[in-house]
Amino acid sequence: MKTFIYPEMMTHVAMCTHKNPRTVMVLSTQSDLLKTEMARYRDTESVYADTNDLLNGLREQADKSTDVLLLDTLSDDSAVFAHANRILKEDALMVCKHPALDDVSANTKLMQILGNYFKIIMPYHLEDGSTLLLCSKEYHPTADLILQRSDLLEGHQYYNCDVHIAGFAMPQYVRKNYLGIIRN
Template structure:
């Protein structure tokens, strides 16, 4: 996978969906590339921290606007993410390939306990992530000015953002009633 596509899509999609992201949490074993993407948002005075899966339980409640997680999580992990996200928070999380239907249905159903909107989107070369939001819709609430004014990007732009959420009818039918959009 072209790493720049992955990094840009994991970071810029949620940061251009949330109205005013200031505190960003990155859950990764190697967050430096994702942190570098966050720094490209010069209009956002962000406090970005990176941590491992084990450290999430030690974080402050309602602190983060956006969480970018490279770790797939169980129900305990997802409840911890919900605890640290504020009331209009956005989560991007990796998940099993869309072909792993039962694993995804279980994960999405669990996420549905906490998030109003849950949508898969393309992060490059056939891989997808889930955008989970308590308030903002990733295609209706995109901050166009922010997404169009980013410099030094190789892939992401204001046209790629909504296009990434386009899914074929086979995905729509398979996940009908599970995905919340």
């Protein structure tokens, strides 16, 4: 996969879905790639932490202090998501890695944990067939897409508003496998 696709899709799907993202926390071992994309949002304050110390990175943040959380790691630890929920504002959203969609049991476990905190839980595709998971307390990633924001961003090699919406299209077998688990 081209190295620019992942950071663009992790960052801009979230940032162009949230109505007014002002505070972003990025937990990643690839912070440099995500910093480049976050730099496009001049009115946003970003905090970066390494995923090697995931729980401490979350523990250090104040309650209800974050609009968007970009979690660049795979976790099914309920403590991680309890702390994530604690730092997220009432209308916040999170993007995170998750097991391949073919692993229904692992995703079911993860999505059930996330279901305790988020109204909307939807996977979206990257070019290589992998997916990320958008979890939102309020905003729907296709219904609430901020078209003006996505159209005004410059310098992308992959992301645009059409790719944003298309990423959420799932084949019927995925819909059937995750009926009642994916929340959209």
